[in-house]
Amino acid sequence: MAARGGKGWRWGGAVLGVAVLLGFPIVVSDVYLQHLAIFFLLWVTLGTSWNLLGGYAGQISFGHAAFFGMGAYTSSLLFAKLGFPPWPGMLLGGVAGILLALPMGHICFRLRGPFFALSMLALSEFLRLVTLNWRDLTEGAVGILLPPFFISKLPYYYIALALAAATMLATWFLVDSKVGFYLLAIREDQDAAEALGIDTTWYKLVALMVSAFFSAMAGSYYANYMAYIDPPIVFSIVDISIAMILVAVLGGMGTLWGPVVGALVIVTLSEAFRAYFAAAHLIVYGVLIIVVIVFMPEGIVGSLAARGPRWLRPRVATDAPGASQG
Amino acid sequence: MKRMGWISMLAIALVCMATSASVAGEVIKVGLPLPLTGIHAKFGEAIRNAYLLGLEEITAAGGVTKGAFKGSKIELLIEDTTSKPEVARSAVEKLITRDKVPMIVGEYSSSNVFAVAAVADKFQIPYLSQTGAADNITQQGWKWVFRVNQPASEYAGGLQDFLLKVVKPKSMAILFENTLFGTSLSKAVQEWTKEVGIEVTNFEPYEAGAIDFKPMLLKVKAKNPDVMFMVSYLMDAMLLMRQSKELDINPKIFAGGAAGFTMPEFIEGARGAAELVYSATLWAPDVKYKGAREFYDKYYKKYGVHPEYHSTEGYAAAYVLKDVLERTKSLKNEDLREALAATDMLTPFGPVKFEAYKKFINQNRLPTLVVQIQKGKLVTVWPKEFAAADYVYPVPKWAERK
Amino acid sequence: MAEGQRKGHMDLTILLQTVLAGVLVGGLYGLIGMGMAINFGVLRIINLAQGELLMVGMYVCYWVFTLWGLDPLLSPVVTIPFLFVLGVVIHRFLLTPLIRARALPENQILLTVGVGLVLTNAALLAFTSNYRTITTSYSASLITLGSIAVSLPAVLAFGIAMLVSSALWLFLMKTDLGKCIRATAQDPDAALLMGVNVERISVITFGIGAALEGAAGSLLVLVYYLFPALGGIFTLKAFIVVVLGGLGSTLGALLGGIVLGLAESLGAVFVSTGYKDAIGFIVFVLMLIFRPAGLVGKARM
CATH class of the missing domain: 3.40.50.2300 (Response regulator)
Known part of the structure; x- marks a missing residue:
């Protein structure tokens, strides 16, 4: 009985959640809040796609800005040079992300240890330098200025919502499928996974490609929404790559809802800190990172899940991600 | 008294209404x-x-x-x-x-x-x-x-005029930081060199914040251009000039493209290598x-x-x-x-x-100026109508300076 | 004919000077990378606040010079202990609890990101974003060898970097503490069984890693300038250096630094200055593909 009641609540909650998300920009007409909501959704997308690779498959990347920037430049250049419409261009941006991920994964997943993390960082810096110096193609540091596509924020909001939802659904399906169990097996013990006959390189590559696809789509979206990109912005280590990890770790790695909570915390706090702590806001931000990691090493969702309701717990991991180390 | 207060307030209100419908x-x-x-x-x-x-x-x-x-x-x-x-x-x-x-x-x-x-x-x-x-x-x-x-493409307008009228260079090296400003200004200057027939010996973008510019400067030295034009922020400007002096590079003039070259910290940080360097600028304290x-x-x-x-x-x-x-x-x-x-x-x-x-x-639409560092101070030297002092030209080689 | 000869001579001069410049800068890169390498060797994490520690070292050096006139060449006497204590404090109060809780390595790395943010912005509040330089009596001095000129501060900085590296090597090889550190790096579990206090060793190692940045900071001030946000640039360089040298190898890091310095300066001359840093990354990826163990192979420390 009790379980049934719980299930009913869950469905009720889900319907309510969807209604709130769909209705938000209609009810709240304040463009400033709409802008923050859009960035929240963008960070849900980025955090979730990083989490699929880092949290579920255990492959930590320090350079996901490589995919973000690749997507941003692909769709923007297609539009600026060939007049290719920017929203379908988002899909091509995602495909470009996959094309970048393929050789990267092939080279790096053969190796163990931190090589993948380091190579991703090198890749994103390399791409930043190439876009900066290949002036004939990319305009270099001058960047690309696009015309704004919509006056109202509503279309932007719903596209961001669709992107975030697609990323989360993709993660959910993938993690729930047999691929998800293989990824978990790889994360927990790669040797054992190989001994069981799992093609570890292939499954890691699948996770990387899906992750790259959505990160790159988010990059294209950013370019379309902000209508201006330049290499230091879209290939930023701190503002993109590290921030993606932060969203996932803060919320809870290897949990579906972790990046959502992480994105909410990051977007609202950084806006609040900017207003209230002025020059000291980055110190407060740094202290926050330290405090969360020291006191909530499994992230907000991970820590709550240990004592919270069952549905909040990590979907695949039976134990908390931290406990499996060593 | 009370009545007086009321009357004066009314009067003030009337005056306000009369002067304008404003919200003074x-x-x-x-x-x-x-x-x-x-x-x-x-x-x-x-x-x-x-x-x-x-x-x-x-x-x-x-x-x-x-x-x-x-x-x-x-x-x-x-x-x-x-x-x-x-x-x-x-x-x-x-x-x-x-x-x-x-x-x-x-x-x-x-x-x-x-x-x-x-x-x-x-x-x-x-x-x-x-x-x-x-x-x-x-x-x-x-x-x-x-x-x-x-706009960035016009920052060097005054400097270009100065080059044509005074220095009359045949060749020029263009070094610039790889940023929006550096790229836009250098591109504009490069296009201008084509119009006026100055050969560009080096066209080198660099990443801001390098420790060592010597490899790039050595390439410039090998070409020995008449003008060395640099678009750099403060710290790079300092190092570029210090290392140019170390490598004994002697173009007819060193010219900066505003930004770092006009900042007081540049003169101090370049440790003497800033002396007699020219720069384009939008403004200087002694401008008229x-x-x-x-x-x-x-x-x-x-x-x-x-x-x-x-x-x-x-x-x-x-x-x-x-x-x-x-x-x-x-x-x-x-x-x-x-x-x-x-x-x-x-x-x-x-x-x-x-x-x-x-x-x-x-x-x-504004003219841009040329300043020169003379005895450790920024002095406006071009165009003539805004100049506070004469320019020093020709500039002696490093070895000939005291 | 004479013209051609002159040109050939010029090219040779350029080559020599480029190589020299690369080696001199590379020595500093090496010292900066060694701090990160020794941390990686023992803790198995990349400290992304390494560049920020370097920045702190530079500010300490700047202030002891400005306030008390202590020459930057002597300032390691102050910067090394200062940074050692700072490193020990960071490890003892922030990293140790994480390691005890067996937190994921990426959490430890993110923690160092947080530390870096705090250090950078504290410096920004305390010292403003102004760029600062130190001018000493020998700042503008040159050493000339024929047609080649090198700045004296760069040579001095290189020399001291080599001294500090040798001292570190001797310390690791000859002292008991150094042997414990190497044992921990090779196999923490075995070290623990042999009676090594691994936790204490790891705190001390982090302190040494930070102290090396203190020394590097004192030297970098001689040829560079300082501002609060410079950490990021050097964290990246250190990172490449560490991979080139084979993760965790201090001697390898020194070599990696020199290779990076050379790759950058030769790349700037023969390819393009804009792609200079990209060349560093290409070397980096090539290393990962062909020699993942680093330049000096499997040996650690």
Whole structure:
């Protein structure tokens, strides 16, 4: 009985959640809040796609800005040079992300240890330098200025919502499928996974490609929404790559809802800190990172899940991600 | 007594109604987004200080002293944009929709100016930009966006004139930092060299913040150009000149493209290698614009820092803002835009008048200057009508100097 | 004919000077990378606040010079202990609890990101974003060898970097503490069984890693300038150096630094200055593909 009641609540909650998300920009007409909501959704997308690779498959990347920037430049250049419409261009941006991920994964997943993390960082810096110096193609540091596509924020909001939802659904399906169990097996013990006959390189590559696809789509979206990109912005280590990890770790790695909570915390706090702590806001931000990691090493969702309701717990991991180390 | 009070109040009210339907004594809030933290914090601070200095003087002199808003005070709502375009966007959307500011001024880097300008144009709120240098800020057809400073491609206008008339070089090396400003200015200069028939021996972008420029400088030395033109920020400018001296590179002149070369820290940090270096600039304290020197002294007295052109731009923009509010009929966007477009005034930064020319619209058209470092001081040497002293040319080789 | 000869001579001069410049800068890169390498060797994490520690070292050096006139060449006497204590404090109070809780390595790395943010912005509040330089009596001095000129501060900085590296090597090889550190790096579990206090060793190692940045900071001030946000640039360089040298190898890091310095300066001359840093990354990826163990192979420390 009790379980049934719980299930009913869950469905009720889900319907309510969807209604709130769909209705938000209609009810709240304040463009400033709409802008923050859009960035929240963008960070849900980025955090979730990083989490699929880092949290579920255990492959930590320090350079996901490589995919973000690749997507941003692909769709923007297609539009600026060939007049290719920017929203379908988002899909091509995602495909470009996959094309970048393929050789990267092939080279790096053969190796163990931190090589993948380091190579991703090198890749994103390399791409930043190439876009900066290949002036004939990319305009270099001058960047690309696009015309704004919509006056109202509503279309932007719903596209961001669709992107975030697609990323989360993709993660959910993938993690729930047999691929998800293989990824978990790889994360927990790669040797054992190989001994069981799992093609570890292939499954890691699948996770990387899906992750790259959505990160790159988010990059294209950013370019379309902000209508201006330049290499230091879209290939930023701190503002993109590290921030993606932060969203996932803060919320809870290897949990579906972790990046959502992480994105909410990051977007609202950084806006609040900017207003209230002025020059000291980055110190407060740094202290926050330290405090969360020291006191909530499994992230907000991970820590709550240990004592919270069952549905909040990590979907695949039976134990908390931290406990499996060593 | 009580009665007297009532009568006088009534009288005052009547007078007010008679003079105008104005809102005298009102506070007019104007949005000022600036990068006060993050990578551009240094410039954000300098510009904020300049605006605040200007505003303080304006308020002390009675605020808006003419027109429909006579007696009103101006208040600047400062928002920190953390040197990021998406934050600049959220700050400006907040200023426009929540604080309902009738007008926006400020911002520093071109990428952030793009973000602010796009929002301002969309909401049809006038935006006065005073520092963003990218050419296309005033080439987008943005009707609501005005710019006080010169576009990047024109920064070296005065220097080019000086080169043609005095140095008459045959070859030139162009070294520039790989940023929007560096790339735009260098490209403009490169195109100019084609027009006037100067050979470009080196065209080298570099990543700002390098420890060692010697490899690049050695390439320049091998070509021995007549002019070594560099677009660099402070720290790179310092190292470039120090290492050029170490490598004994001797072009006819070293010329900087504004930015780092006009900052007081450059002269100090280059350890003597800055002497006799020329630079393009938008402004210098000794330029013969009314109030330039006074601004320099007041700023230095108040903040203990030597202002350079970024600050002057902010100070000038504060006075343009006052002037616009003295001429506008109302705070409606159309009226403010009209008043802004009709601006024609003198500031310590030079005359301000918005024009449409070439591909630009709403663009202030100003000459640019050439300064030279003489005995450790920046001196305006070109064009002649603004010059405070004679230029030193030819410049002796490093070995011949004491 | 004479013209051609002159040109050939010029090219040779350029080559020599480029190589020299690369080696001199590379020595500093090496010292900066060694701090990160020794941390990686023992803790198995990349400290992303390494560049920020370097920045702190530079500010300490700047202030002891400005306030008390202590020459930057002597300032390691102050910067090394100062940074050692700072490193020990960071490890003892922030990293140790994480390691005890067996937190994921990425959490430890993110923690160092947080530390870096706090250090950078504290410096920004305390010292403003102004760029600062130190001018000493020998700042502008040159050493000339025929047609080649090198700045004296760069040579001095290189020399001291080599001294500090040798001292570290001797310390690791000859002292008991150094042997414990190497044992921990090779196999923490075995070290623990042999009676090594692994936790204490790891705190001390982190302190040494930070102290090396103190020394590097004192030297970098001689040829560079300082501002609060410079950490990021050097964290990246250190990172490449560490991979080139084979993760965790201090001697390898020194070599990696010199290779990076050479790759950058030769790349700037023969390819393009804009792609200079990209060349560093290409070397980096090539290393990962062909020699993942680093330049000096499997040996650690």
